[in-house]
Amino acid sequence: MDKLMHSVYLDKDKCLGCTTCLRSCPTGAIRVREGKAKIIESKCIDCGECIRVCPHHAKMAKTDPLSKIKDYKYTVAIPAPTLLGQFKMKYSIDRILSALKSLGFDEIVEVAFGAEIIGRAIKYEFTAKHYPKPMISSACPAVAKLIQVRFPELTGNINRLKAPMGLTARITRKRLIESKNLKSEDIGIFFITPCAAKATEVSNPLPSDDLFSTIDGAIAIKDIYAPLMGAMKTVEVEDGIHNSSAEGFSWAVSGGESSYLKNKKVLHVDGISNVIKVLEEIENGKLDNIDFFEGLACIGGCVGGCLTVENNFVAKMYIEERAKLERMDSHKHLEEAYIKNLYNTGMMHQKEKLVPRGPKPLDEDMGEAIKKMHAIEELEAKLPGLDCGSCGAPGCRALAEDIVMGNAREIDCVFVLKDRVLELSKLTSELLQVGHPMKNKNENNEETEEEK
Structure with missing residues (x-):
């Protein structure tokens, strides 16, 4: 498996080792060792929960500065729909996008354009492809990675449609190459991102994707908000x-994607902890009556991304108000023939299936791995089972695994340490009461010699 370039990272100078992030990570990807948090990259899904909850702002996301657009001859901003929810209604959508263009871009293409195409193409996916029920949306990269890491058996449920961001970039680059006679390397396409997960997706294009799919950078909404x-x-x-x-x-809010499936039984859920609960039920076969599951990692949907500025509930209200006005004033819909043609060409599909991305095996040797598994279970049984996080691991099971793998000690558990200290204190007290046996022996020997 190729190494992922993660956008979420730790500023060690700001980290105080408070364990707040430890308790919020949905995949147990954080440890606190020697007073500092540490991210286990193989488990991280870049959901941004640690960024959201860190009281010391020690967790951050790597994104691109606006100045990077100067590296390209022709630049295009593809803003996430969430951008429209960051501003009060007195600012029209045309004004917001015009202002964005004035920051140095040659063109603006809304990701909402790609979202409508994908939304209306899902119905074709139901008839052309065969997925286990329910089909799971591929739109949220954090949820897709969550499934790869924690629910690997459900990777086959994720549809292979591109996320709107990727499709928008692909269509735009192809058009510019063909209509403006530009070389691909002269075109800079920049996603205006609400979250860390999408920034990670930009930096990790699938190796089989063609040059049209490339996005050249991700600029955080919070970084571009002031200008x-x-x-x-x-x-x-x-x-x-x-x-x-x-x-x-409307894809910016939970249920935006599902709204296209009028004749299907759909379930849309937002918030990573809520998504996990539903995925557990799907994994256990309890929701096989659902046709489509839309899971979004952030509360409220993409409006709750950790790289946004506006309160997610307020942003959701603005998106819904703008959508209501838009439906009253105009009907900017793409022709069905255009969407069907795109679908049939395969342009909106990922060329590679998502595969499980579980943690490393306990050992390459199966026999040794089984021994380590038994050792973990025995250790876990000895630990208090409080999952308090004081040891620097998210729970007792995680600590037991860390101990067996040589990454922690039993006395990292404060309760085990307390018991050991009490035992040592008791032993010390007993020794003081009876005296040291060697000392008594020496004293007896000396007395015997004096008598002689």
Whole structure:
């Protein structure tokens, strides 16, 4: 398996080892050792929960600066629909996008454009492909990675449609190469991202994808917010710069994707802990009556991403208000023939299936791995079972595994340490009461010699 380039990272200078992130990580990818948090990369899904909860701002996401657009001859911003939820209703969508373009981009193409295509193509996926029930959305990269790490048996349920971000970039780059006679390396396509998971996805394109699929950078909404606010006050609004539908930008909130499946039994859930509960039920065969599951890692949907500015509930309200106005004023829908043609060409599909990305085996030798498993179970039984996190691991099971793998000690558990200290204290007390046996022997010998 190729090494993933993660966007989530730790600023050790800010970390105080408080264990807040430890308790929030959905995959147990964090340990606290020697007073500092440590991210286990093989388990990290870049969901950004640790960024969201860290009281010391020690967890951060690697994204690109706006200045990177200067490296390209022709630049395109592909903003996530969530961007529209960051600003009050007095700012029109045309004004927001015009301001974004004025920051140095040659063109704006909304990811909502790709979202509408994918949303309307899902019905074709039901008839053309065969997935175990329920089919699971591929839109949220954090949820897809969660399934790879914690629910590997469900990877076959994830549909192979590209996420809207990837499809938008692919269509845009192909168009620019063909219509403007540009070379691919001259085109810089930048995703304006609400979350760390999508930033990671930008930095980890599938190796089999063609050059059209490349996204050249991810710029965080929170990093572009201030210059965007400044530009909106003076920018000359470009009429018609916004050309996506209300259904397309409604993907910013939970249920936006599912809304296209009118005749299917769908379930949409937001918040990583809630998604995990539902995936557990799917794994146990309890939800085989559901046709489609849309799981989003952030509360409220992408509006709750850790790289946004506005309160997620307020942002959701703005998105819903904008969608309502959009439906009243216009009907910017793509032709069905265009969508079906794109689907049939395979342009909107991932070329590789997602595969399980579970943790490393306990040992390459099966016999040794079984021994270690038994050792872990025995150790876990000895531990208090409180999952308090004081040891620097997220729970007693994780600590037992760390001990067996040589990454921790039994006395890292404060309760085990307390018992050991009490035992030592008791032994010390007994020795003081009876005296040291060697000392008594020496004293007896000396007395005998004196008598002689």
